[in-house]
Amino acid sequence: MTPLLSRIDRQGWIFLGVLAAACVVVPVLNLTTAPGSGLHVPTYAVSLMGKYLAYAILALSLDLVWGYCGILSLGHGAFFALGGYAMGMYLMRQIGPRGVYGNPVLPDFMVFLNYKALPWYWHGFDLFPFAALMVLVVPGLLAFVFGWLAFRSRVTGVYLSIITQAMTFALMLAFFRNDMGLGGNNGLTDFKDVLGFNVQAQGTRVVLFVLTALALALAYLVARFMTTSAFGKVLVAIRDAESRTRFLGYRTAHFKVLAFTVSAMMAGVAGALYVPQVGIINPSEFAPANSIEAVIWVAVGGRGTLVGAALGAVLVNYAKTLLTGAMPDAWLFALGALFVVVTLFLPRGIVGTLVERLGSRRARARLPGPAPGEIPPALAEEGRGS
Amino acid sequence: MSAAVALQPAPEAGAPAPDKRLTSTLLYVDDIKVTFDGYRALRGLSLTLMPGEMRAIIGPNGAGKTTMMDCITGKTRPDTGLVMFDGRHDLTRMDEADIAQLGIGRKFQKPTVFDSHTVADNILLALKGPRAAVASLFGWRNRVEAARIDAILETAGLLAHRARPAADLSHGQKQWLEIGMLLAQDPKLLLVDEPVAGMTDAETEATAALLRRIARDHAVIVVEHDMAFVRALQCRVTCLHEGAVLAEGSIDSVSADPRVVEVYLGR
Numbered sequence: 001m002t003p004l005l006s007r008i009d010r011q012g013w014i015f016l017g018v019l020a021a022a023c024v025v026v027p028v029l030n031l032t033t034a035p036g037s038g039l040h041v042p043t044y045a046v047s048l049m050g051k052y053l054a055y056a057i058l059a060l061s062l063d064l065v066w067g068y069c070g071i072l073s074l075g076h077g078a079f080f081a082l083g084g085y086a087m088g089m090y091l092m093r094q095i096g097p098r099g100v101y102g103n104p105v106l107p108d109f110m111v112f113l114n115y116k117a118l119p120w121y122w123h124g125f126d127l128f129p130f131a132a133l134m135v136l137v138v139p140g141l142l143a144f145v146f147g148w149l150a151f152r153s154r155v156t157g158v159y160l161s162i163i164t165q166a167m168t169f170a171l172m173l174a175f176f177r178n179d180m181g182l183g184g185n186n187g188l189t190d191f192k193d194v195l196g197f198n199v200q201a202q203g204t205r206v207v208l209f210v211l212t213a214l215a216l217a218l219a220y221l222v223a224r225f226m227t228t229s230a231f232g233k234v235l236v237a238i239r240d241a242e243s244r245t246r247f248l249g250y251r252t253a254h255f256k257v258l259a260f261t262v263s264a265m266m267a268g269v270a271g272a273l274y275v276p277q278v279g280i281i282n283p284s285e286f287a288p289a290n291s292i293e294a295v296i297w298v299a300v301g302g303r304g305t306l307v308g309a310a311l312g313a314v315l316v317n318y319a320k321t322l323l324t325g326a327m328p329d330a331w332l333f334a335l336g337a338l339f340v341v342v343t344l345f346l347p348r349g350i351v352g353t354l355v356e357r358l359g360s361r362r363a364r365a366r367l368p369g370p371a372p373g374e375i376p377p378a379l380a381e382e383g384r385g386s
Numbered sequence: 387m388s389a390a391v392a393l394q395p396a397p398e399a400g401a402p403a404p405d406k407r408l409t410s411t412l413l414y415v416d417d418i419k420v421t422f423d424g425y426r427a428l429r430g431l432s433l434t435l436m437p438g439e440m441r442a443i444i445g446p447n448g449a450g451k452t453t454m455m456d457c458i459t460g461k462t463r464p465d466t467g468l469v470m471f472d473g474r475h476d477l478t479r480m481d482e483a484d485i486a487q488l489g490i491g492r493k494f495q496k497p498t499v500f501d502s503h504t505v506a507d508n509i510l511l512a513l514k515g516p517r518a519a520v521a522s523l524f525g526w527r528n529r530v531e532a533a534r535i536d537a538i539l540e541t542a543g544l545l546a547h548r549a550r551p552a553a554d555l556s557h558g559q560k561q562w563l564e565i566g567m568l569l570a571q572d573p574k575l576l577l578v579d580e581p582v583a584g585m586t587d588a589e590t591e592a593t594a595a596l597l598r599r600i601a602r603d604h605a606v607i608v609v610e611h612d613m614a615f616v617r618a619l620q621c622r623v624t625c626l627h628e629g630a631v632l633a634e635g636s637i638d639s640v641s642a643d644p645r646v647v648e649v650y651l652g653r
């Protein structure tokens with residue numbers, strides 16, 4: 001097995017370099033410069049960037065299944081939201097008696113809804129390691145069961161996209177209900193501490209940003225390792241010709257389930273990092289539109305490039321921040337137009353197009369190989385000999 | 387026959403089990419019938435193939451040639467009948483991946499290679515060996531020596547193209563790459579569907595030579611329309627018609643058979 005470092009290409013190094021620089025520059029500019037100075041990065045902006053990076057992890061996870069295996073999931077937001085809820089439940093339990101009703105065990109919404117005791121599935125979430133485990137396990141398990149049923153029955157293409165969409169929609173409806181015991185409509189919010197640190201504090205926010213950047217780098221490395229291994233080559237083979245891959249003896253459903261599950265876990269981590277920085281998780285995170293937006297990020301950045309997916313997420317969300325500030329009603333039109341324009345004029349996305357341009361320039365510099373259609377001498381000779 | 391097969395336990399991998407084979411034939415196809423929406427594609431087809439044998443299958447369109455391949459490789463399940471491989475595996479109850487892992491390789495009529503992979507990676511994916519998902523993340527397939535792949539590419543005449551994306555190959559080269567992938571699978575039986583369709587005469591000759599070389603140590607079934615090509619294969623010929631065997635024998639006896647002339651070759 002080639003060591004992981006040698007499997008990172010040039011764009012990968014640039015990406016990791018930018019992330020490393022962000023981990024240093026952003027905290028320094030936030031903590032050491034005076035508010036009002038030209039270089040100062042306000043704390044709200046640190047969290048905003050942290051949010052973008054969490055979205056970038058989601059985009060990366062989606063690219064792993066869509067870009068490399070052709071699984072167009074329109075429900076990845078569900079895994080993101082489940083990871084977010086797992087983190088949200090931990091943060092709720094950390095409030096303790098500081099809630100409005102002062103109940104030491106029950107979160108405010110439960111007191112309000114006349115809960116007498118904590119529902120069984122809330123137990124354990126006061127412990128961070130358990131909650132962190134659930135951030136991976138809950139989305140992973142859902143993806144495993146869902147994937148196992150769907151891929152074993154050979155559901156592919158549009159049908160698969162539709163059922164992933166149905167999955168996230170069903171979850172949204174379920175989480176909207178008050179008797180789910182997860183805060184219903186309002187979701188989980190009003191967080192106080194994470195691991196004993198005030199979530200509102202400047203220092204905590206900076207640390208959360210850095211952790212998100214590190215998680216993004218780690219997610220990239222995991223995805224890169226997977227896609228450059230023989231496993232990744234089989235994924236691409238499945239994407240391009242699934243039945244051919246089956247005739248080669250690969251049990252394609254197993255590969256898809258594994259990729260889908262790992263991807264869902266990554267999306268869960270993204271959601272878990274998103275929640276403390278945004279301060280709320282509610283059922284609207286399950287909205288099908290969110291999952292579709294994530295697909296657009298990947299398409300804009302370039303599917304099947306990993307780095308492009310992350311870049312697309314950051315760029316589109318930055319544009320969204322700018323535009324919703326200036327013209328709130330125009331955003332959905334802009335997003336739709338963006339998708340159409342990218343599909344028509346930039347089908348490989350930003351990074352895909354750049355790599356192609358550079359690649360073809362280099363190829364032209366190289367000597368031409370044998371022309372296609374030419375019969376190799378070894379074969380031609382043998383053919384004549386018969 | 388079927389009852390005996392149903393009682394047959396699945397062979398244990400690894401341990402040198404006693405020879406439980408029911409026949410010495412490599413492939414034993416007995417009276418298979420397939421119906422698609424009322425259309426009887428196969429009407430009691432029977433065929434046997436000895437280990438190491440090469441066989442050409444001819445017949446008019448709709449004779450059931452491709453459906454027969456589908457039944458052997460698990461794509462289609464026959465309504466009735468028996469397909470035994472190596473005397474002990476009932477192929478009608480296995481799926482595509484299982485059958486491929488038993489050692490049956492298939493080349494499709496339309497060349498299907500993995501376009502976005504390089505020529506070398508196409509061979510790498512085909513190489514015989516464990517194919518589990520987790521194994522392919524960490525396992526030996528990540529450490530295959532280039533020489534092993536190059537040896538196969540040499541045979542397929544594609545060594546000079548190893549680093550090119552398969553999408554860039556010509557039609558004929560794609561056919562050879564697919565045959566190279568079959569070689570990499572090192573199957574006991576190769577099924578080759580119309581390998582020379584759309585090839586130039588020179589490419590056709592080269593392909594016949596390649597298949598003859600492969601047939602030295604593999605059993606091969608070739609479906610083909612091109613009679614000059616079939617003759618060049620120098621092997622036994624089976625002519626199918628309306629989902630059953632019409633005639634079988636040497637190329638000369640089959641092409642002289644009046645019924646074959648009637649339905650297929652034309653007068």
